[in-house]
Amino acid sequence: MQDTAVTADDGVRLWASRSGRGTSGTTPLVLCHGGPGLWDMFEDVAAMLNDRAAVVRWDQRGGGRSEPCAGPWTTERFVADLDAVRRHFALQRTVLLGHSWGASLALNYALAHPERVAALVYVSGTGIGPDADWHGAYEANLLARLGENPQRLSRWRELPGESRERAVLQWSADFADRERAIEHAERMADPWFPINFPCNKALNAEARQATGTPILYAACQALDLPVLLVDGERDIRPRSAVDSLERALPRVRRVALPNAGHLPWVEDPHGFRDAVMTVMTAAR
Known part of the structure; x- marks a missing residue:
């Protein structure tokens, strides 16, 4: 594994890591983590x-091992940062895999630079329809999952937003296996970095303005590259939200993994790997 610092075009340093070599002719894979305002949690995906x-x-930008900065917190800026990562590793074309918010980032990159993307893997995203299509149901499902353990729900409500413990409790709702949910969430929080809440707030607000627009639908309808949608069927974010994107592309x-939640590679690693490998093989 090779850790390095990538310098964006405005001078901000971004942490990046490259592992594996693949076989001759295999297109490199670039991973875009969720958030916004979090950090890479894809060590297991890279290993598989x-x-x-x-x-x-x-x-x-502004999260995890990357340089602290004051933004800007825009999708356009993050797309430019992703392109800086591509250039740093001298990658001509890549398979892009994005998870949750990172799925939206990967999609926006593909829309901006389709000639640099061999294929897109869109994991656990929330589609391109209005925020109202899914967010209310997500919040209700989150409370229902946490409410399976009333003490856990009460503790989550009393903790401050920046607390690691609160994040672990909230992330535990993302797993279908309720017995191992806290264990899985603890792994997500190791290592732990401060959550970038200004970044999270700004990018979520921008997304609410962009989704559901005719411009976005038309851009997706014109995207001429293979896209794989991967869902965990037991994600607390309604999977019907992704129908809007599926119809447009x-x-x-689309691959649905029946016994997985929001991080399907954790709960169905074999099914997840098999799905992604079909795209990577075809993208040679």
């Missing part, structure tokens, strides 16, 4: 795929 391709992970395939 770096025998087949070079895999690049990175911490997005001209070259799309």
